[in-house]
Amino acid sequence: MIDITINGKGLSVERxxxxxxxxxxLGVRIPTLCHHEGLPPEGSCRVCTVEIEQRGGKKLVAxxxxxxxxxxxxxxxxxxxxxxxxxxxxxxxxxxxxxxxINELAKEYGVTPEERFxxxxxxxxxxxxxxxxxEINGTNAIAPAGTGFGRFVSAPYGQEPESCVGCASCAEVxxxxxxxxxxxxGARRIWEKTFDLVxxxxxxxxxATKEQIARVGTGEEDARFCEKCRRAVFGERFKKS
Amino acid sequence: xxxxxxxxxLRDYRLSVTNDGSLEKPHIWVCGGTGxxxxxxxxxxxxxxxxxxxxxxxxxxxLRCESAGCHGQCERGPLVExxxxxxxYHKVRxxxxxxxxxxxxxxxxxxxxxxxxxxxxxxxxxxxxxxxxMSPRSIDGYMRLGGYEALERALREMTPEEVTAAVxxxxxxxxxxxGFHAGTKWESCRKSQGGVKYVLVNGDEGxxxxxxxxxxxxxxxxxxxxxxxxGGYAVGAxxxxxxxxxxxxxxxxxxxxxxxxxRSFGLLGENxxxxxxxxxxxxxxxxxxxxxxxxxALMASVEGRPGTPRxxxxxxxxxxxxxxxxxxxxxxxxxxxxxxxxxxxxWFKQVGTEGSPxxxxxxxxxxxxxxxxxxxxxxxxLREVIFGIGGGIKKKRPxxxxxxxxxxxxxxxxxxxxxxxxxxxxxxxxxxxxSGGMIVMDDRTCMVDVARYFTGFLEGESCGxxxxxxxxLVKMRKILSDIASGKGRPGDVELLADxxxxxxxxxxxxxxxxxPNPVLSTIKHFRDEYDEHINEGFCRAGVCQGLFTAAISDxxxxxxxxxxxxxxxxxxxxxxxxxxxxxxxxxxxxxxxDKCPVNAIKAERRSAR
Amino acid sequence: xxAYPANPRFLLPILQDIQHTERHLSTDAMKAVAxxxxxxxxKVYAVATFYKSLxxxxxxxxxxxxxxxTACHLRGAGxxxxxxxxxxxxxxxxxxxDGKFSLETVNCLGACALAPVVMTGETVRGGMSxxxxxxxxxxKS
Numbered sequence: 001m002i003d004i005t006i007n008g009k010g011l012s013v014e015r016x017x018x019x020x021x022x023x024x025x026l027g028v029r030i031p032t033l034c035h036h037e038g039l040p041p042e043g044s045c046r047v048c049t050v051e052i053e054q055r056g057g058k059k060l061v062a063x064x065x066x067x068x069x070x071x072x073x074x075x076x077x078x079x080x081x082x083x084x085x086x087x088x089x090x091x092x093x094x095x096x097x098x099x100x101x102i103n104e105l106a107k108e109y110g111v112t113p114e115e116r117f118x119x120x121x122x123x124x125x126x127x128x129x130x131x132x133x134x135e136i137n138g139t140n141a142i143a144p145a146g147t148g149f150g151r152f153v154s155a156p157y158g159q160e161p162e163s164c165v166g167c168a169s170c171a172e173v174x175x176x177x178x179x180x181x182x183x184x185x186g187a188r189r190i191w192e193k194t195f196d197l198v199x200x201x202x203x204x205x206x207x208a209t210k211e212q213i214a215r216v217g218t219g220e221e222d223a224r225f226c227e228k229c230r231r232a233v234f235g236e237r238f239k240k241s
Numbered sequence: 242x243x244x245x246x247x248x249x250x251l252r253d254y255r256l257s258v259t260n261d262g263s264l265e266k267p268h269i270w271v272c273g274g275t276g277x278x279x280x281x282x283x284x285x286x287x288x289x290x291x292x293x294x295x296x297x298x299x300x301x302x303x304l305r306c307e308s309a310g311c312h313g314q315c316e317r318g319p320l321v322e323x324x325x326x327x328x329x330y331h332k333v334r335x336x337x338x339x340x341x342x343x344x345x346x347x348x349x350x351x352x353x354x355x356x357x358x359x360x361x362x363x364x365x366x367x368x369x370x371x372x373x374x375m376s377p378r379s380i381d382g383y384m385r386l387g388g389y390e391a392l393e394r395a396l397r398e399m400t401p402e403e404v405t406a407a408v409x410x411x412x413x414x415x416x417x418x419x420g421f422h423a424g425t426k427w428e429s430c431r432k433s434q435g436g437v438k439y440v441l442v443n444g445d446e447g448x449x450x451x452x453x454x455x456x457x458x459x460x461x462x463x464x465x466x467x468x469x470x471x472g473g474y475a476v477g478a479x480x481x482x483x484x485x486x487x488x489x490x491x492x493x494x495x496x497x498x499x500x501x502x503x504r505s506f507g508l509l510g511e512n513x514x515x516x517x518x519x520x521x522x523x524x525x526x527x528x529x530x531x532x533x534x535x536x537x538a539l540m541a542s543v544e545g546r547p548g549t550p551r552x553x554x555x556x557x558x559x560x561x562x563x564x565x566x567x568x569x570x571x572x573x574x575x576x577x578x579x580x581x582x583x584x585x586x587x588w589f590k591q592v593g594t595e596g597s598p599x600x601x602x603x604x605x606x607x608x609x610x611x612x613x614x615x616x617x618x619x620x621x622x623l624r625e626v627i628f629g630i631g632g633g634i635k636k637k638r639p640x641x642x643x644x645x646x647x648x649x650x651x652x653x654x655x656x657x658x659x660x661x662x663x664x665x666x667x668x669x670x671x672x673x674x675x676s677g678g679m680i681v682m683d684d685r686t687c688m689v690d691v692a693r694y695f696t697g698f699l700e701g702e703s704c705g706x707x708x709x710x711x712x713x714l715v716k717m718r719k720i721l722s723d724i725a726s727g728k729g730r731p732g733d734v735e736l737l738a739d740x741x742x743x744x745x746x747x748x749x750x751x752x753x754x755x756x757p758n759p760v761l762s763t764i765k766h767f768r769d770e771y772d773e774h775i776n777e778g779f780c781r782a783g784v785c786q787g788l789f790t791a792a793i794s795d796x797x798x799x800x801x802x803x804x805x806x807x808x809x810x811x812x813x814x815x816x817x818x819x820x821x822x823x824x825x826x827x828x829x830x831x832x833x834x835d836k837c838p839v840n841a842i843k844a845e846r847r848s849a850r
Numbered sequence: 851x852x853a854y855p856a857n858p859r860f861l862l863p864i865l866q867d868i869q870h871t872e873r874h875l876s877t878d879a880m881k882a883v884a885x886x887x888x889x890x891x892x893k894v895y896a897v898a899t900f901y902k903s904l905x906x907x908x909x910x911x912x913x914x915x916x917x918x919x920t921a922c923h924l925r926g927a928g929x930x931x932x933x934x935x936x937x938x939x940x941x942x943x944x945x946x947x948d949g950k951f952s953l954e955t956v957n958c959l960g961a962c963a964l965a966p967v968v969m970t971g972e973t974v975r976g977g978m979s980x981x982x983x984x985x986x987x988x989x990k991s
Contacts, residue, residue, distance in 0.1 A: 043552045044707045046747050060746050065552050087743040091712035117716050140890035145899040149715050151705030156895035157877045276961045279974040315963030449919030452960030487903045488959055528862055528901025545861035547900035606921040606962035680920050694923055
């Protein structure tokens with residue numbers, strides 16, 4: 001166990017725990033954007049930046065990724081950390097003025113837009129949560145393309161993504177609402193591709209696309225039900241047996 | 242080519258080529274580096290070879306003429322060297338073939354040679370000692386000049402721990418710019434758990450104005466291989482990768498041939514020289530991305546992914562290429578290793594400073610008389626390099642600044658000229674050593690334009706992953722473009738400095754973390770220029786279009802060069818009489834400023850209309 | 851492609867080879883590489899759009915590359931780019947309509963003593979004006 005302090009409060013953590021996780025244990029909130037509990041960390045938005053003192057020196061690190069391997073003193077709202085956070089929020093506000101998540105952060109930190117540096121408004125903040133979600137599902141239908149300011153998340157070749165199964169995990173994790181999907185009349189439309197939705201035989205909910213079920217390899221009998229109903233059906237059968 | 246089965250066979254072979262008499266015979270070497278090739282050295286090579294073939298005495302004497310690596314004084318190419326005397330000739334033309342052959346055969350230079358000038362005499366050649374007097378495509382040639390003796394020594398007499406200890410004791414610091422203690426890296430990797438380990442060469446020399454690594458990879462490829470094989474032995478790696486910039490096809494070709502030859506000789510592969518050590522080397526070509534010079538981005542690229550860096554909270558020596566313990570070092574760092582093993586750490590430390598022992602290769606370019614490749618002991622002053630070896634500023638214009646470290650470095654003013662080049666001193670005064678690019682600037686360089694140039698460069702090379710760099714560089718560049726075009730606002734310098742500092746503090750990788758250096762160093766040392774651009778719309782260097790007007794002094798000799806150069810017909814004057822610029826017609830383009838043979842034209846403030 | 855083992859780490863060199871022979875990466879070519887290496891299309895596309903040496907649109911028969919390294923910048927590379935843009939009728943990064951010439955700006959080529967440096971095809975040339983470069987490249991200025 002390693003002894004650390006966060007904003008002066010002491011805590012013992014296991015080796016390898018991130019500062020963000022440790023802060024969570026203490027109930028200390030650090031703002032994040034590209035971080036998502038179900039996904040591997042990216043460390044790219046830099047909103048979670050904190051200041052640490054380690055072996056006599058101070059530096060800024062991304063708390064979502066920094067593994068604790070020795071005693072450190074963490075300050076989550078030091079002048080230097082706040083300056084860094086405001087800088088990043090300001091840059092995002094100039095490019096993504098309509099994103100609610102950014103506006104909330106801007107309000108919290110007193111950041112105002114700079115018209116001189118505003119660019120074409122865009123909802124995508126390049127956090128790549130969508131990409132990581134698609135990756136972790138094993139689908140890999142989308143990836144970041146291009147470089148620098150021109151970096152964008154894309155289906156390959158500028159065409160509709162062949163491997164996309166319409167699971168909409170990307171839309172679910174998108175923090176700004178850039179990725180949207182439309183479920184109407186038994187069909188789902190996402191990434192300009194249309195999928196057939198399957199209805200649960202028990203509760204009637206449209207719970208997944210045909211392609212998603214095929215990809216996951218769910219058995220024909222189980223696929224008739226949504227996950228919740230599947231458990232209920234199993235429970236009923238178990239009771240009867 | 243016969244495979245050498247043991248250390249004794251290697252020794253015998255090395256000695257046999259060293260003592261075969263070639264070193265005593267006259268030999269002509271024509272520089273085949275990219276610079277001299279552009280000057281037309283291929284034609285010079287062909288001309289000399291043809292003439293030798295047609296002269297009986299040359300053939301009987303066994304005179305040969307071959308292409309060699311960079312001789313260094315690129316400004317004066319094509320360069321030719323005659324050995325064993327080491328006479329160097331400049332600006333050689335194909336028609337000089339006869340003369341050169343005469344000198345070589347007669348053993349008489351007959352005309353002043355260039356090797357005695359300040360360019361050569363001011364240098365200390367260790368890493369570059371073989372360059373230019375051997376064929377980069379011949380493993381025999383490399384061995385003849387001492388090559389692979391270090392590898393023999395390491396495998397015969399030293400354990401991996403001892404090799405690592407020698408590199409550590411030498412205090413060799415990374416020559417790619419980071420200046421990190423190489424031995425510490427090696428030791429950390431050696432100790433890391435894991436059966437599979439890698440050693441990598443960073444040949445992605447992306448700093449504009451730097452060509453030290455290109456010259457080494459083209460001109461002495463085996464020195465890099467030998468260093469890498471020794472490194473693999475030291476840390477326990479069985480595979481090495483050389484990552485070469487895509488824009489260096491000759492380097493790729495020469496390294497590939499060198500690797501093939503080394504394999505044929507049994508210096509690479511399984512059970513090298515019967516020692517049980519297995520090691521092989523592969524080449525990876527870069528894809529044209531500057532960011533791939535960053536170590537984690539380079540590794541991503543080798544793995545077949547886009548070159549986006551990762552945070553370095555876990556060192557590559559623990560988890561690097563394919564998550565295995567990895568040592569990544571720069572080309573020049575690896576090239577230093579064989580001599581350290583052969584001559585020992587104390588020899589290495591005889592030259593240089595305590596904090597930065599050894600020598601450093603610089604690419605000296607810009608507004609200096611003798612541009613080219615130079616090697617000096619660490620601690621040599623900037624003045625010695627620029628005014629001694631470099632011969633001072635071209636056209637005797639006033640010195641303004643020297644930029645070291647490429648886009649990660651800073652611009653230093655005249656007051657810094659007495660500083661010795663050394664990792665720590667350069668960092669202390671606001672720049673950094675960097676990979677070795679040294680760009681000299683005169684009064685016709687606008688420091689705001691330089692800051693804008695570097696920021697724009699980095700903006701274009703940003704991988705786009707993290708917010709501060711991706712979005713922040715755009716903001717910085719916009720401010721600088723505004724200032725450079727006369728649209729700067731009061732407070733812009735403070736805004737720029739603040740954004741720069743915060744970007745450095747927040748960025749994910751070294752590209753963003755060092756991006757502010759050119760900006761902050763120019764603000765620190767050349768603040769007046771920023772203020773003049775913003776408050777007066779004036780560019781004193783006569784670079785930023787429209788922010789000055791040309792003015793001709795009475796030093797004018799009436800040659801009319803400026804009149805002919807002016808695109809706006811704003812110059813008036815008769816032949817051999819004083820010329821003058823019509824300030825209202827002058828568009829501030831700067832075309833005339835460099836054309837004047839007597840420096841009589843200056844940039845002046847535009848008067849209000 | 852067959853020259854390389856079907857290992858994802860050869861993605862970049864394979865694409866570079868295709869770029870060299872076809873002068874660009876077509877969607878069909880990229881899809882074929884994805885199949886051969888068993889790498890997702892999205893990852894192939896990511897690599898194809900990341901590296902500047904690769905392009906999705908065809909390059910000209912002769913590529914004119916103007917070095918924008920520091921030494922070249924200080925010796926007027928910007929002027930040369932403007933001159934070539936005017937003469938060829940394309941912006942840097944584009945190819946002429948007849949497919950003969952493409953104009954690029956590139957990073958330092960490492961021949962700084964010859965600044966400003968331009969490559970026409972495989973040949974490195976130094977100290978030339980825009981007009982001289984066009985002539986050397988075989989274009990009418």
